Amino acid sequence: MITVEAQLARVLAGAAELPHETVPVDAAHGRVLAVDLRSAIDSPRDANSAMDGYALRRADVLGASPDAPVALRVVGEVAAGSGHDPVIAPGEAVRIMTGAPVPADADAVVPIERTADADWAADPVRIADEPAPAAHIRPAGDDLAAGELVLPRGIRLTARALASAVGAGVGELEVVARPRVAIIATGDELAEPGAPLARGQVHDSNSLLVAALAVEQGAVAVHRGRAGDAPGALDAEVRRVLEASVRPDLIVLTGGVSAGAHDPVTRLALEFAKVAMQPGKPQAFGRIDGVPVFGLPGNPVSVAVSFELFVRPFLAVLQGLDPTRPTERAIADEAWRTPVGRRQYQPIVAQRVDGVLHVRPASDRGSGSHLVGRLARAEGFAVVPAEVAAIGVGDEVEVMLG
Numbered sequence: 001m002i003t004v005e006a007q008l009a010r011v012l013a014g015a016a017e018l019p020h021e022t023v024p025v026d027a028a029h030g031r032v033l034a035v036d037l038r039s040a041i042d043s044p045r046d047a048n049s050a051m052d053g054y055a056l057r058r059a060d061v062l063g064a065s066p067d068a069p070v071a072l073r074v075v076g077e078v079a080a081g082s083g084h085d086p087v088i089a090p091g092e093a094v095r096i097m098t099g100a101p102v103p104a105d106a107d108a109v110v111p112i113e114r115t116a117d118a119d120w121a122a123d124p125v126r127i128a129d130e131p132a133p134a135a136h137i138r139p140a141g142d143d144l145a146a147g148e149l150v151l152p153r154g155i156r157l158t159a160r161a162l163a164s165a166v167g168a169g170v171g172e173l174e175v176v177a178r179p180r181v182a183i184i185a186t187g188d189e190l191a192e193p194g195a196p197l198a199r200g201q202v203h204d205s206n207s208l209l210v211a212a213l214a215v216e217q218g219a220v221a222v223h224r225g226r227a228g229d230a231p232g233a234l235d236a237e238v239r240r241v242l243e244a245s246v247r248p249d250l251i252v253l254t255g256g257v258s259a260g261a262h263d264p265v266t267r268l269a270l271e272f273a274k275v276a277m278q279p280g281k282p283q284a285f286g287r288i289d290g291v292p293v294f295g296l297p298g299n300p301v302s303v304a305v306s307f308e309l310f311v312r313p314f315l316a317v318l319q320g321l322d323p324t325r326p327t328e329r330a331i332a333d334e335a336w337r338t339p340v341g342r343r344q345y346q347p348i349v350a351q352r353v354d355g356v357l358h359v360r361p362a363s364d365r366g367s368g369s370h371l372v373g374r375l376a377r378a379e380g381f382a383v384v385p386a387e388v389a390a391i392g393v394g395d396e397v398e399v400m401l402g
């Protein structure tokens with residue numbers, strides 16, 4: 001048996017960041033930013049008002065108070081979006097709305113509530129408060145200066161990141177191409193989701209599991225197919241994938257990698273390994289016509305774990321992301337057994353109590369790799385060293401969440 005690290009090194013050897021492409025900001029959600037993004041503009045473009053009220057010359061209203069308001073002639077109005085810059089002479093004011101550019105002659109804004117009448121129709125307006133210098137004026141460039149770093153390369157573009165990019169005056173972003181994944185589930189026993197099962201059949205949950213996990217990691221599932229165990233069937237499906245107009249960056253196969261007499265993946269020219277992990281011991285990896293091919297063991301929990309350990313880091317490298325996965329320490333609230341000689345990845349549920357992470361197995365039916373019905377509960381995996389035979393209540397364990 002080889003270690004998880006050795007198999008990961010084999011998988012990642014030769015993996016490299018995919019080419020970049022430029023996409024409109026509208027299409028960039030979830031993509032990985034390929035280059036540092038700097039602000040294209042000073043933002044806000046203009047000094048603008050933070051309040052609905054009156055733009056005025058502060059010198060006119062020094063000492064103003066509710067008992068001694070200062071009357072100013074209203075000579076105009078600027079609303080948000082107005083490009084107008086009205087002249088304000090001494091003794092005058094202009095109605096101004098939130099977000100509107102502050103006239104060049106004004107040096108303070110007084111909110112409508114701070115006028116004696118609190119009435120937009122009032123003229124003269126009686127200012128009942130002495131504003132601080134530059135009161136309620138947001139200076140130009142207050143948020144961003146042109147050239148300032150807004151988003152560093154290598155981040156996944158979230159809704160908030162996209163808002164910042166648009167605020168920085170940008171309409172297109174240079175992102176890393178999405179990895180294109182083709183998925184083929186193998187086995188004569190596979191039935192369509194929802195189809196009635198004949199004796200010996202099982203619903204194909206793996207191909208959807210891999211496709212959805214890949215999409216969660218920023219990939220596109222360009223093909224989802226099935227191949228039976230008959231000699232040649234998988235080969236033909238792999239050929240179809242390789243000859244399609246959109247060539248995948250990787251192919252993920254599930255099932256048929258172990259010692260069975262009909263296991264079809266074993267007939268492909270891949271490298272087979274027994275990895276010291278549970279679940280997920282039989283693994284295959286190699287290249288066919290230069291395209292990386294993963295052969296994951298068919299049990300659904302094995303697929304979920306194998307994806308986390310090998311496919312997810314591979315997809316990260318293709319997108320220029322760090323493939324390492326942070327782990328946390330947690331306390332086991334329940335005991336469980338683990339196989340000596342294989343590092344266990346136990347699906348767990350987690351809960352934080354007084355800042356301390358507590359975990360227990362997600363399954364109440366043991367750690368069988370066929371327990372797809374319990375997979376939904378898993379919030380992560382406890383990583384138990386190969387030499388450990390059992391986890392006891394209160395033991396400290398390493399956990400990868402998410």
Ligand SMILES: Nc1nc2c(c(=O)[nH]1)N[C@H]1C(S)=C(S)[C@@H](COP(=O)(O)OP(=O)(O)OC[C@H]3O[C@@H](n4cnc5c(N)ncnc54)[C@H](O)[C@@H]3O)O[C@H]1N2
Nearest residue numbers: 185202203204205206255256257258259281297298299302
């Ligand atoms: N003699 C040995 N037998 C097995 C070994 C071994 O070392 N020697 N290893 C066992 C381990 S560990 C695993 S894991 C499995 C892996 O087997 P395969 O990759 O060949 O997978 P299959 O036999 O095709 O399927 C295993 C299991 O999973 C179900 N399955 C398969 N595909 C799907 C799918 N798309 N959706 C849902 N479920 C699926 C399948 O029906 C089987 O029950 O081998 C052990 N055997």
Ligand code: MOO
Nearest residue numbers: 279280281302369
């Ligand atoms: O390695 Mo298998 O995935 O234990 O069931």
